Amino acid sequence: MNGTPFIELNGVQKGFDGRPVLTDLSFSVARGEIVGFIGPNGSGKTTTIRLLNGVIAPDGGDLAVGGFDPRHDGERVRRMSGVLTESAGLYPHMTGRANLQFFADLYGVDEPGRPDELLAEFGLADAADRKVGTYSTGMKKRLGLAKAMLHRPEVLFLDEPTNGLDPDGIRMVLHYIRRLNQRDGTTVVICSHLLQQLEIVCDRFLFLMGGRVVEQGTRAELEARHFPTVTLEVETDLALAGSEYRGVRAERVGPGRIAFTVPGREAIPQLLRSLAQEAAVYSAAPVRRDLETLYFKITGGAAGE
């Protein structure tokens, strides 16, 4: 992570009715980063967004967004932050355009064309004059995102931004988040449990469990930490004798399929070359090590949806 932290939490605690939700939350996010905030339901992701926007107060600890403490400078924090809540928070009896116009007024947006620009950007131009109550879940989500971006926020907090979206909608939203980040340097915090989607768009990941961050890092850092070895599943007619092949751990996992475990990616080309010289190789693929696998490894497999 480069630069001074844009978002910083230190030992933050928060409970509701005596039930602790955040016990010792500490993490930081650099300006311009896209961070995936991952954790099971009820782990405190939404609570963290609320704390960072100063709409609820922590029981203890320190927190800052853009140099401001949301407890005391909530107004300034909210002015620079855009939030997409899980329910999108739109007025069903108003049209899409009227909703955006209302929030533009509320956020003091001084660009008359901004609502229409965003409606077009999120593929809602044709539905702009329809009441939001008639929108599909995906359309509401996209409009909610457009709403969060009206005032060109410096930081975006997105709570389950792709929930309820179809594949096209998911692609549109993720593409937009990435583009916004590259174009304007917007810092983005995405809470989600749809891990495969986060993989595409996030620079770094934070795993939240038991009210604190239990693991964090870039994809490469996490892999190096949790998967020190690489397992390659190869479809081959190699006659394997024993549990080793040229010093590499090998195990037959099915008819004509052998799993080789090498110490790192660097060892793969050499292994494949040797194999190709000795036997026919039909296919080779690393055993799934996506974010989901990581997630279950980190959370001990207990925390699933």
Place this chain on the structure above:
Amino acid sequence: MAIARKDVQAITANLQVWLPMLLLPLILGIAVPLGLVLVFRFGADSMSPSDAQAVLGWAEKLPSGAVAAALAELPELSQRLIYVGVNYMLAPFFLLIPLMAASVISADSFAGEKERGTLETLLFAPVDMLSLFIGKVLAAFVPAMALSLATLLLCAAAVNAAAWPLFGRIIFPQVNWIPLVLLVIPAIALLAVLLNVFISARVATFQAAYQLGGMVVLPMLLLVVGQVTGVLVFSVPVVLGVGAVLLLLNGLLLWQLLRRLDRQQLFASQVR
């Protein structure tokens, strides 16, 4: 202001909200007064003397001699009945109209915001709580006042038109309506709004807010009963007294509300 404008548009755009709200003013504020004038105009002669005396005697409770003087100038029984009827019997209706309108609008505006899940979004916006509060109060207060005053104007037009052949001049409203319109009607509308804010910030659902808010009507009904039974007559001092009590209640509520105007507290208690 954006909030007030949005809420007012929401009311005017939704037929289901404003149509029932128009019904009460139409009946209480226009149909009943017009009926009263017509009944007295054409039926005064067939009224039993005791009934007529009941209405006129009721007006004698008024402390000022001005009414007696005004009545003395009216030779016909029907004229006296109409004069007393419209100027002194209609007042409670014009308290119920702002009360109902302000209650309906403000219950929807606050509890509705919560129910739709939009309160969370509003609290995430960079709008200070005082602006949010003022916007919400205005959004209910202004339409309720507009509705009440429009009803009063229409009522005056209908009553004076129907009574014109008998009087040849404008007889309604008289001076006792000035403090009613300038003081009591705004104060009662504000009270209904503030009470609804107070209630809906503390209960969970729109229905609960609406039911509790409806209880504001009860003291008003007492005023109506008082009026009908002749215990209370809407003379200028009574109107000023009612106005003073309402202002005091408004002041107390406002003080309480402003003291507790806290975003974090509201969010914690209202957003799930």
